[in-house]
Amino acid sequence: MAEGLHFAVTATDGAARSGVITTPRGKIRTPAFMPVGTAATVKAMLPESVALTGADIVLANTYHLMLRPGAGRVEGLGGLHRFMHWERPILTDSGGFQVMSLAGLRRMGEEGVRFRSHLDGAEHFLGPEESMAIQRRLGADIVMAFDECTPFPADAGTAAASMRRSMRWALRSKAAFGAAPGQALFGIQQGSVYPDLRAESAARLVEIGFDGYAVGGLAVGEGQAAMFAVLDRVPALLPADRPRYLMGVGKPDDIVGAVRRGIDMLDCVLPTRSGRTGQAFTRRGTVNLRNARHADDPRPLDDACSCPACRHYSRAYLHHVQRAGEIVAAMLITWHNLHYYQELMAGLRAAIAAGALAAFADRFARLRDEGDLPPR
């Protein structure tokens, strides 16, 4: 364990727990949702606004940053935090997921992945050693092991082979990471939907030893029920005293279900991406602000929300600027969505602390099922 990362569970409620991860750059209240800042910006947000939503940590993407502006350049400029003006913790992914999504542009082997940049076609190579070097140069507080996100569906043989390669890469990641004061390294469990493979992967990761453990290979098309079935077994497989991070999840009800099953950290592009297409997340489910029924609606998106979009603007305005393609639409709706996600996390943390998570989840589902306000 890196000396940089300390995790204290402060309350539990069934499998769920709340706590605090302490890093040299600040505390992360868990369960934590990490907004995605792919290219060194949480799209359409200033970092001060991201912090105002309640985010303690953001995620950045190694693949994008290694290509543009380049890890060496970021390092030369004082590291990612200074570069993007975000002094709180940053987690970087390994780049593996993105390079392996480059269909036709990549060649994968035991060493790693050779691929061509989507920007200029230049050839690059990324394996565990390269990924560790890049993430350390970026200055991430939490570095992710290099792995293969096993595609779904995969038969058991394919899933086993993929998982075992990821475990060999996990070992190489650990070795290449070395001693990195102030930086922490997380391993990533694979194994698709197969309980025995998930167990084997977890055991192998624990044997190697990481500062935290991610659950990878989910939210890739298997559906919520299959995802929850995998998550049901996570607490028994991963160390209770280390953070558990579910990668790439998800919709609000995915998050509630994952937290109930013992997940401490999550990330997803949904609130930011949806913020640029007029899709808002609210207590009453999703609201499509492009819909003409909002055109004359003087009400806020959610009158119980304290974000700037809800405090200062009508649905009619949000509809107007969204339809007009104005940048302020992305700015306001993204802000709302991130605010909503962070309020959800704060609600989950408070409910766990109060031993009232089941009631919280019931209320969450009831409001969502009621749906958006009727038009007026």
Place this chain on the structure above:
Amino acid sequence: MAEGLHFAVTATDGAARSGVITTPRGKIRTPAFMPVGTAATVKAMLPESVALTGADIVLANTYHLMLRPGAGRVEGLGGLHRFMHWERPILTDSGGFQVMSLAGLRRMGEEGVRFRSHLDGAEHFLGPEESMAIQRRLGADIVMAFDECTPFPADAGTAAASMRRSMRWALRSKAAFGAAPGQALFGIQQGSVYPDLRAESAARLVEIGFDGYAVGGLAVGEGQAAMFAVLDRVPALLPADRPRYLMGVGKPDDIVGAVRRGIDMLDCVLPTRSGRTGQAFTRRGTVNLRNARHADDPRPLDDACSCPACRHYSRAYLHHVQRAGEIVAAMLITWHNLHYYQELMAGLRAAIAAGALAAFADRFARLRDEGDLPPR
């Protein structure tokens, strides 16, 4: 004169003056630069940020707002100020300039202009009476008379005919505007580059009587020298006790020259539009942040600037996000540009108050001519 608008000149320096326009929605320090908020948003800015740059008033476009979301809708939602969450003064243009720019889509006559919407092809009609009604429904603090912006070049006969029609429209605008407590009406001088036509237009406007007087038909291709030649005669033609507004101007040196010639208000899309293409205005001239020479530059855009883009980010970061097409590039560079423009206005006001405008203009030109910092 509407009871709503009061103008006090507090200092003069040659033809230049500084002062305060007082409206029911607040004071406008002059000389004033008005950011353009075409479709009820200053593009890529939140209104709180626009206010932080020092702007006392913004401009909104009647043409865009009448088509989307529609003046009746804005009125029904409580007016433009509430709609766009900007409680300070707003000036609306008449819509004339934009509809007359719709080549092929419009038919102009003595009554006004019949045109097709660029959004859906629907037919609309805009004349002085319609423009006044729309601007009043939007709730503008300063309403502009409906006029024709005489194209450049125009021979003297064409310019005279165009100006005289605008003067007939000015009279109809005044009549249609009626008594509008809290709202003010500005007339617009035309006459192209012809001194006698400018004089005739000004005399006619003063005869009709307006709360303020705009100089229209400039910055349309005539060049800075010709524009300044027209402006040299403005103080002698327009009442000294009413604000003088130069429409659609301009680059920083256009602004300095216009203010020296007695202009009190200006507007231009340059700082906002350039903010979306990576072009920054600084004390040292314009800086193109797309240029590769900024890629490794740890310095701020301007170390003497206190805007967020300059306080918190390197040129390298601004270059990176601009090249990556990130929204935050437009947000930061627009903020910087508006901040720069407002600092320029504050500098002009202070110089006029100190009787030191010539020295200010010299220093402005010297720094600009030095050009941007050399690369390092």
